[in-house]
Amino acid sequence: MFNAEENPWQILSEQNVYDNKWINVTEYQVINPSGNPGIYGKVHFKNRAIGVLPLDADMNTYLVGQYRFVLNQYSWEMPEGGGPLNEEPIDAAKRELLEETGLKARNWTELQRMHLSNSVSDEFAIIYLATGLEQFEPEPEDTEQLITRKIAFDEVYNMVCNAKITDSMTVAAVLRTKLMLLEGTLPLQ
Structure with a gap:
């Protein structure tokens, strides 16, 4: 009998195969859970993923x-970015919201913590x-060419339901917010 929560993988060796200021890639020689030799690659993220769903008093979001370079396609999503692991997540969220939309918020509620691709990466x-919300000038990074749209939350919810928005953090945030609206637990201030 095995304990399902114990690690069934045996690591024989590991080799750092790539490293930059954002990620590190390691290849492991392993014995897999069924006892066979194999390899496993892991992408380690050096920043925490941060997402912000701004919601105004009229139930609009931005x-x-x-x-998106990696996807080779255009993407609509909530303001997102990376926060260094030594930075308070809320400070990174405030910075990302201002950078990408020019918005500042008086009230912040943590909606969700999640792993983004736990089969190949440890991105959290x-x-x-x-x-x-209060509007100021956006301050995008030099790697960003952004368009910001103010859209009714219900329309964004429909975009998620119809797969017009596929970014996992945005999907999770919109569905969580819709659930909180239905339950009457969303802090609308």
Whole structure:
């Protein structure tokens, strides 16, 4: 009898195969759970993924459109970015919201913590709801060419349901927010 929560993988060796300021890739020689030799690759993220779903008093949210290099396609999503592991996640969220939309929020609620692709990476995300919004000038990074759209939350919810939005953090944030609305637990300030 085995304990299902114990690690069934045996690591024989590991080799660092790639490293930059954002990620590290390691290849492991392993014995897999059924006892056979194999390899496993792991992408380690050096930053925490941060997402912010801004919601104004009229139930509008703000989406950011940008071309995603890795996907080779355009994507509509909530403001997102990376927060250094030594930075408070809420501070990273405030910075990302201002950078991408020019918005500042008086009220912050943590919506969700999640792993983004636990089969090949350890990327971890924290998602916030931002309310009590005030508009300032956006401050995008030089790697960003963004378009910001103010859209009714219900329309964004329909975009998620119809797979027009596929970014996992945005999907999770919108579905969590919709559930909280239905339950009457969403802090609308």
